[in-house]
Amino acid sequence: MKQLELTIGWLYPTLMSTYGDRGNVICLQRRCQWRNIHVSLINLDQQQPPETYQQVDLIVGGGAQDRQQAIVMSDLQGAKAHALGAKLEQGTPGVFTCGSPQLLGHYYEPKLGDTIPGLGLLDLTSKHPGANTPRCIGNIVFTITASPLAAELTTLWGDTPLVIGFENHGGRTYLGNVQPLGQVIKGYGNNGEDGLEGAFYRRAIATYAHGPLLPKNPFIADWLIQTALREKYQEEITLTKLDDSLALKAREAVLNKLNLTNRLNKA
Numbered sequence: 251m252k253q254l255e256l257t258i259g260w261l262y263p264t265l266m267s268t269y270g271d272r273g274n275v276i277c278l279q280r281r282c283q284w285r286n287i288h289v290s291l292i293n294l295d296q297q298q299p300p301e302t303y304q305q306v307d308l309i310v311g312g313g314a315q316d317r318q319q320a321i322v323m324s325d326l327q328g329a330k331a332h333a334l335g336a337k338l339e340q341g342t343p344g345v346f347t348c349g350s351p352q353l354l355g356h357y358y359e360p361k362l363g364d365t366i367p368g369l370g371l372l373d374l375t376s377k378h379p380g381a382n383t384p385r386c387i388g389n390i391v392f393t394i395t396a397s398p399l400a401a402e403l404t405t406l407w408g409d410t411p412l413v414i415g416f417e418n419h420g421g422r423t424y425l426g427n428v429q430p431l432g433q434v435i436k437g438y439g440n441n442g443e444d445g446l447e448g449a450f451y452r453r454a455i456a457t458y459a460h461g462p463l464l465p466k467n468p469f470i471a472d473w474l475i476q477t478a479l480r481e482k483y484q485e486e487i488t489l490t491k492l493d494d495s496l497a498l499k500a501r502e503a504v505l506n507k508l509n510l511t512n513r514l515n516k517a
């Protein structure tokens with residue numbers, strides 16, 4: 251059997267990794283290593299030239315404070331912005347949390363200071379309603395409704411995926427012509443008004459769920475790995491099953507705490 255390899259690109263790790271988002275990277279690395287898939291990590295930061303984006307098979311972007319988002323956007327311009335956009339259009343899978351999706355949209359209006367223009371890759375806008383409006387903080391639970399993601403996750407996991415995470419954002423996101431990632435069961439999601447959470451475009455998952463997301467929802471981690479392998483090797487690769495009993499226990503504990511045990515399923 252050939253040696254499988256994946257390269258993860260991590261967007262601006264020192265500027266964009268709030269609330270344990272680096273856990274998403276660690277989770278992907280470990281789930282690859284446990285299956286003997288060689289994994290390398292490239293920091294897509296100020297030091298990297300735009301060409302580096304072409305080497306990555308999977309992209310991770312974390313959350314950030316408003317100030318850090320502005321610094322990132324001053325670097326993620328021109329050829330780099332184009333390279334990231336090209337990867338997403340090609341169907342490179344990725345997971346983008348909180349501040350990252352705000353930057354993938356048209357713009358983000360922060361609490362203070364000038365509007366931060368986004369990359370316009372996702373048809374969404376985000377706006378902080380001001381210092382007097384409370385942040386959206388707490389555990390979040392949602393179902394994935396995006397197509398074909400929901401169906402693919404169900405095939406992978408054998409049950410309807412219920413996503414558990416933690417959100418902490420001041421910005422409110424409003425979707426244009428882009429699919430939501432899911433429907434909120436508990437929590438705020440994109441804006442606390444329309445019941446929608448995140449966005450899904452090509453193979454990019456955009457979400458307000460930190461948590462970190464992937465260790466609590468290992469089926470999303472495996473979908474990212476499997477999709478990245480399929481794209482890279484242009485063939486269907488079945489992942490060996492891992493022992494997720496600890497993750498399942500953690501999920502059960504959160505759902506218990508939120509009085510949602512009736513929603514408990516295998517995922």
Ligand code: GLN
Nearest residue numbers: 313314316348349420421
């Ligand atoms: N600065 C953004 C907001 O408050 C993103 C926060 C985050 O990434 N956690 O909306």
